[in-house]
């Protein structure tokens with residue numbers, strides 16, 4: 001039997017519908033400022049989508065580009081200015097930064113109320129404690145897909161491959177919460193995990209956030225598992241470039257019960273949730 005596709009488009013559509021209603025009520029366009037340092041082809045796709053969707057849903061998106069060798073102090077000054085600028089609802093910093101820019105320092109000076117990425121230590125703290133703050137959009141997108149397709153998490157063995165601060169760690173905390181998309185039994189694996197397949201094979205729900213194209217193979221999964229593929233990897237095959245996930249989609253398709261496609265899965269929802277956070281930031285900052 002083939003897997004049921006957990007398409008992101010329908011999920012994102014419902015989120016955009018809610019955004020449209022809220023913006024209509026506001027009567028004003030929220031504004032997102034994206035700060036980009038250097039060139040990063042992987043994030044270009046995401047940023048272009050934010051600009052396109054922002055225009056469609058009445059959210060102004062301004063892109064501020066800096067060369068890769070920009071001085072750190074220039075970025076710190078810029079963020080201080082954006083924090084004080086009442087016309088700016090949300091600030092997003094495209095990562096990774098060049099090596100000479102201190103990620104922690106920059107992330108922690110963004111106003112937590114404009115931190116639409118949810119990476120500020122205060123927002124991460126709230127997430128861990130189960131309090132209401134900005135939640136990083138990719139982990140939130142995973143919850144949205146589970147909610148939309150009514151996938152039960154309570155008591156399930158959920159294995160996350162990847163422990164990054166932006167995906168794996170926040171996601172593990174969200175899935176542990178005592179709520180309708182939580183109560184899972186969570187295992188986090190990473191590059192030092194011994195016998196990775198022994199863990200992935202036990203997963204009722206397997207979440208891949210690794211950054212390696214087609215890494216999870218059919219012989220690493222349990223029959224009828226649910227696969228959420230967070231990975232977005234640009235590969236070249238026969239001189240054609242394309243995006244693939246961290247899961248060997250074709251190979252796992254007949255064994256899994258449900259699977260998110262790449263592209264068209266989690267990434268699609270992530271964009272809508274970032275814009276949803278901008279609307280929320282507008283409301284908080286105009287109080």
Ligand code: NAP
Pocket residue numbers: 138161162163164165166167168189190191192193196209210211212230231232233246266267268270
């Ligand atoms: P990251 O910071 O590079 O983290 C990758 C994680 O995978 C690390 O914890 C790493 O382990 C682990 N890993 C690497 N090789 C492994 C192996 N052979 N076996 C087991 N674990 C291994 O990446 P990220 O930022 O979390 O992103 C992960 C993927 O999600 C990427 O493809 C990225 O493009 C994609 N992504 C998608 C979205 C979206 O909206 N859909 C958003 C963000 C990222 P160590 O910690 O031991 O190094």
